[in-house]
Amino acid sequence: xxxxxxxxxxxxxxxxxxxxxxxxxxxxxxxxxxxxxxxxxxxxxxxxxxxxxxxxxxxxxxxxxxxxxxxxxxxxxxxxxxxxxxxxxxxxxxxxxxxxxxxxxxxxxxxxxx
Amino acid sequence: xxxxxxxxxxxxxxxxxxxxxxxxxxxxxxxxxxxxxxxxxxxxxxxxxxxxxxxxxxxxxxxxxxxxxxxxxxxxxxxxxxxxxxxxxxxxxxxxxxxxxxxxxxxxxxxx
Numbered sequence: 442x443x444x445x446x447x448x449x450x451x452x453x454x455x456x457x458x459x460x461x462x463x464x465x466x467x468x469x470x471x472x473x474x475x476x477x478x479x480x481x482x483x484x485x486x487x488x489x490x491x492x493x494x495x496x497x498x499x500x501x502x503x504x505x506x507x508x509x510x511x512x513x514x515x516x517x518x519x520x521x522x523x524x525x526x527x528x529x530x531x532x533x534x535x536x537x538x539x540x541x542x543x544x545x546x547x548x549x550x551x552x553x554x555x
Numbered sequence: 556x557x558x559x560x561x562x563x564x565x566x567x568x569x570x571x572x573x574x575x576x577x578x579x580x581x582x583x584x585x586x587x588x589x590x591x592x593x594x595x596x597x598x599x600x601x602x603x604x605x606x607x608x609x610x611x612x613x614x615x616x617x618x619x620x621x622x623x624x625x626x627x628x629x630x631x632x633x634x635x636x637x638x639x640x641x642x643x644x645x646x647x648x649x650x651x652x653x654x655x656x657x658x659x660x661x662x663x664x665x666x667x
Contacts, residue, residue, distance in 0.1 A: 474655060483561075483643050483657040484598065497654050499556070532597065539653045543588065543600035544645075 445547035447533050453553045454523055462518045462550045466535030473516050474544060475508055476532045484532055490516060491539050523554045557582045557648045561658035569666050574631040576661035578644035585649045587620055587627045592660070593640045601629075601642075624649070634665045 446465040454460050466473050472491055476484035486500040492513040501507070505523075510516040520527055530551050534544040558581040568574050578587065586605045590598035602611055604620035604627060611618045617630045627644055641660040648654060 472653065476657070481662075483659045484645075486654060486656055489653060489655075491653065499654075534598075543603065544598075544655060545600070546597040548597055 445533055445535050445545050447547035447550050451551045456554055458523055459521045460523055462531050464516045464533030467545055470535035470537050472536045472539050473510055474534045475518050478530045478532055525554050528552055528554045557656050559646050559656050559658040561661050563661055565662050567664045568634050571633050574634050574663055576629050576642050578627045578658050580625045580646050583649045584624050584646040585652045587644055587646045589629055590643045591640050636665050636667050639665050
């Protein structure tokens with residue numbers, strides 16, 4: 442695709458439900474990042490992958506959050522037993538290489554937990 | 556862990572005035588990037604600085620990377636209404652070059 446694609450764009454879920462957020466990076470991009478962005482704040486690092494390998498998951502808030510990129514392309518961020526505090530914009534970005542290259546962001550998924 | 560701080564959080568200027576935002580890292584960086592996010596949009600890459608003391612210009616924008624590679628600045632000369640948005644710096648720690656950490660951003664408002 443022409444850019445990073447995230448789906449769904451908006452997700453409203455009830456507290457306690459599981460949600461899966463999808464990211465389709467730019468074709469051929471090695472690195473894929475997940476961020477969470479609260480209104481008026483900078484993107485907060487969650488995790489990143491090189492190819493299919495999860496390199497760093499130190500930003501995942503707790504064990505309800507997990508991410509995978511099984512074939513080194515599409516990635517899924519899963520939040521189990523959602524809580525209201527999980528409401529935020531979740532952003533995915535990809536870059537051609539791990540270092541020294543720009544990150545291209547998708548439009549994000551706005552998650553609202555009610 | 557690595558932290559990236561930006562000041563100021565907000566800046567309101569009259570069109571034509573200059574604007575500067577500052578970025579400071581708690582650790583030495585391998586490189587630093589700057590992004591701009593328009594209201595309702597997503598962060599868009601502006602530039603990357605790699606070398607100690609590096610200065611780069613893009614039209615009215617001047618970017619600097621500190622000698623110690625722990626701080627950076629973005630200066631806009633003669634702001635225009637099209638400069639409105641939030642400017643983020645993002646750094647890669649020299650010991651963990653894959654992890655890109657963003658600052659909190661500086662939101663610029665320009666009054667015409």
